Amino acid sequence: MNILKGIRNGLCFFLVAGMVACGGEGAVEEEAAVEEPLVEEEVATAETWDENRFYTTFAATDYYETWDEDDDNFLSENEYYGGFYDTWDVNNDNQIDETEWNTAVNDWGLENQTWSEWDDDGDGILEEEEYNTAFAETGWYGEWDEDDDNLLSEEEYTGGVFSAWDENGDGVWDENEYGLYNTYYGV
Incomplete structure (x- = not known):
């Protein structure tokens, strides 16, 4: 029942x-x-992580302003190299070791580069002066300076970064391309 x-x-x-x-x-x-x-x-x-979205997101940080040592809203060539030096120094110890350099050269798509050409004194650490000299040889500053005024605006800087990581040139970052941004800028 x-x-x-x-x-x-x-x-x-x-x-x-x-x-x-x-x-x-x-x-x-x-x-x-x-x-x-x-x-x-x-x-x-x-x-839809396109160049405009990257610019807007990046502009909301203080990276660019920190690198712009003379507060003129542009990056001179030395400020540009210094900003990159700080960016590549992912462990923030004020020096770039060979591991950081290898990772960054790969992540930023720099081809045909060797550590020994960058580390002039062979001490296993890239001092900022060594870095600036070698990085200048990439020609990126001139390429990113779209208006050829020898100064980089924040928009020129972000356009250069976006293009460097847009590996397939489709104008949109995929998950891997975005991952690089997050690694270096962590925003």
């Missing part, structure tokens, strides 16, 4: 739950509609 009551109660519960589910069909769809755009928005965020 108890088994029959349990089956009957179970069937009644199932029937009531089904009726509630049918009556609440719109509520279930609304809930799904609310959740679905959030998922789409997350995917769209990763797919």
Whole structure:
């Protein structure tokens, strides 16, 4: 008898739950509609990390202002190299060792570079002067200076960084390209 009551109660519960589910069909769809755009928005965020978004996000930090030692809102060639030196020094010990250099050269897409050409004195550490001399030979400062005024605006700087990491040239960073930004700027 108890088994029959349990089956009957179970069937009644199932029937009531089904009726509630049918009556609440719109509520279930609304809930799904609310959740679905959030998922789409997350995917769209990763797919729309373009140069403008990078510039806006980067401009909200104080990196550029910190590197702009003379506060003229532009980076001179020396300020540019100093900013890069600080960026490549990921452990913030005010020197670049061979491990940091190897990682950065790879991450920034610098080809045909050798540690020994950068580390002139062979002490295993890149002092800022050694770094500046070798980095100048990459020609990046001139390439990034779009208006050829021998000064880099923040927009020119971010455009250069964006292009350096947009490996496939599609104007959008994928997860790997964005990962480099997060590694060096951690914003």
